[in-house]
Amino acid sequence: MAAQPTDEILEATYRALCEHGYADLTVQDIADNSEKSKATIHYHYDSKHDLFEAFLEDLYDDYTDHVDDVSGETHREQLLALVEFSLAEGGDVPGIDFRTAMLEIKAQAPYDEGFRERLTDFDGYLADRIESVVAAGVEAGEFRDDVDPETTAEFLVTTIKGAHTRRVSVNHPLDRIRETLAEYVETRLVADGAEVTA
Amino acid sequence: MAAQPTDEILEATYRALCEHGYADLTVQDIADNSEKSKATIHYHYDSKHDLFEAFLEDLYDDYTDHVDDVSGETHREQLLALVEFSLAEGGDVPGIDFRTAMLEIKAQAPYDEGFRERLTDFDGYLADRIESVVAAGVEAGEFRDDVDPETTAEFLVTTIKGAHTRRVSVNHPLDRIRETLAEYVETRLVADGAEVTA
Numbered sequence: 269m270a271a272q273p274t275d276e277i278l279e280a281t282y283r284a285l286c287e288h289g290y291a292d293l294t295v296q297d298i299a300d301n302s303e304k305s306k307a308t309i310h311y312h313y314d315s316k317h318d319l320f321e322a323f324l325e326d327l328y329d330d331y332t333d334h335v336d337d338v339s340g341e342t343h344r345e346q347l348l349a350l351v352e353f354s355l356a357e358g359g360d361v362p363g364i365d366f367r368t369a370m371l372e373i374k375a376q377a378p379y380d381e382g383f384r385e386r387l388t389d390f391d392g393y394l395a396d397r398i399e400s401v402v403a404a405g406v407e408a409g410e411f412r413d414d415v416d417p418e419t420t421a422e423f424l425v426t427t428i429k430g431a432h433t434r435r436v437s438v439n440h441p442l443d444r445i446r447e448t449l450a451e452y453v454e455t456r457l458v459a460d461g462a463e464v465t466a
Numbered sequence: 467m468a469a470q471p472t473d474e475i476l477e478a479t480y481r482a483l484c485e486h487g488y489a490d491l492t493v494q495d496i497a498d499n500s501e502k503s504k505a506t507i508h509y510h511y512d513s514k515h516d517l518f519e520a521f522l523e524d525l526y527d528d529y530t531d532h533v534d535d536v537s538g539e540t541h542r543e544q545l546l547a548l549v550e551f552s553l554a555e556g557g558d559v560p561g562i563d564f565r566t567a568m569l570e571i572k573a574q575a576p577y578d579e580g581f582r583e584r585l586t587d588f589d590g591y592l593a594d595r596i597e598s599v600v601a602a603g604v605e606a607g608e609f610r611d612d613v614d615p616e617t618t619a620e621f622l623v624t625t626i627k628g629a630h631t632r633r634v635s636v637n638h639p640l641d642r643i644r645e646t647l648a649e650y651v652e653t654r655l656v657a658d659g660a661e662v663t664a
Contacts (some may be wrong), residue, residue, distance in 0.1 A: 289577075291489045313652050374635035375569040378562060379487075388636040414653075423646050426638075429622065430628025437572035438586040438626075448621050456654050457611075 274312050274322070277304055281323045286365035290372040295319070297315040317382075320373075331390060335397055343405030344458055348450055350398055354428045355446040357435075364436065371436045394428070395421045403458070412459045420457065424449065472510055472520070475502055479521045484563035488570040493517070515580075518571075522584040529588060533595055541603030542656055546648055548596055552626045553644040555633075562634065569634045592626070593619045600655070610657045618655065622647065 280302030288297050295316055299306040313319035338353045340346035357363075376382040399421035405411040429451060434440035478500030486495050493514055497504040511517035536551045537545035555561075575582040597619035603609040625647060633637035 289573075290522060326650065364576060368573055371569065371631075375487075375566055375573055377635045378566050378637075378663050384636065391632065391636045391638070417648050419649065422642060423625065423650065426628040426643050426646075427625045427627065427634060429599040429631050429635075430624040430626065433569075433572060433627050433631045434589065434624060437575045437627075438589045439576075440589070444620060445624050448624075451617065452621065 273304065273308070277302055277309055277312060277319070278323050278326045280304070281319060282366070285323075285369045290320075290369050290376070310354075317380075321382045321386070324383065326371075328386060328389055332393055335393060338397075343401050343408060343410045344453065346401045347398065347405065347453055347457075350394070350401065351424065351428070351446060351449045351453070354394065354447070355431055355441045355442045367432055368436050371433060391429075393423065395425045398424050405457075409459060411457045415457050430444070469508070471502065475500055475507055475510060475517070476521050476524045478502070479517060480564070483567040484520075484561070484576055488518075488574070501511060509637045515578075519584070522581065524570075526584060526587055526591075530591055533591060536566045536595075541599050541606060541608045542651065544599045545596065545603065545651055545655075548592070548599065549622065549626070549644060549647045549651070552592065553629055553640045553647070555640045566634050589623065589627075593623045596622050603655075607657060609655045611654050 276457055277298065278300050283301040284293055284297045287301070293316065295306055295309055298319070299309055302309070309319070313322060334353065335350070338346065338349045340349045373383060374387060377387055399417045402411060402415060402420045403417035406413060406415050406417060425447065431440075431445040434445075435442050475496065478496050481499040482491055482495045485499070491514065493504055493507055496517070497507055500507070507517070508565060511520060514648075532551065533548070536544065536547045538547045571581060572585060575585055597615045600609060600618045601615035602614060604611060604613055625643065629638075629640055629643040633640050
């Protein structure tokens, strides 16, 4: 599929967001990170807000593709891979600048229905995927039969979101939570004996 | 102790923050919520930033007093009371407006060492209290002997912070996480047989 002019604008938005954060960002900052002029950006998007709704939509499509790609041979491995994916840092993964900007956007959500709906989609997509992996693992006998898939998804998603917040607000390392959650999965969810065979 | 002029300014800051959020807040907004003039506020605080550092310091003193007041007859009850306190909603507890403003301030932390240090103090105070309650509970045989106090504190604090973020960003109810964490404490931490006697 040929790249659309808007693709380049959304990529420039990502770069500008990492550089300036959300609150102070202007369409000029995005133009400065783009081959397109400010006028061209305004031709495609009426306002910074419209551009950001499109940006979040694009980000969501990308996110769901990545979540769908997370795989593992067993349900235990799939769950650990989802935790790993959600708390990855370094390499190609969005860094602290981007996470900081996303936290700013989260703090806008109570005032902005469009942002809130989109963030709810992100949240729900991960929760649904975790819930279905846990449910399948319980069904297969890999996870204990007293594990409730919905509650477990609730717990893991909340902890993952908290890890992102703490990474930004108090510079708390993501890898500590990754280890803690991996241990939680192994010791509290995996059924006795399943560790060996999985 | 007689109320200081700054006490009234900090209370007005709280009200103005709930009304306007952090990013758009001006010293004039604080004056509008106060009996003090903008000039008087500037006499005590050079900038909005200085005022906010003092505000966070005052909030921290208040927070630690409240954390210290959390009590329970057993370590299990103390831990559940700390979770309850951290995820309370309604009544005298700061509402969604205040939590939203605090999330904005958290998103400022990477750019602001003063804010980051203060937020780290909040984070650490709760983590230390939870860790010591869990350690004492393991020692007393109320919690399982395979429970690691530091890891448990890490996990619970991260989940609590995630609950605050999700409450603001996707309007996810705090009481669901409160129930999930209470269940985690009862089923994963409390030692077999201890539920009955505690």
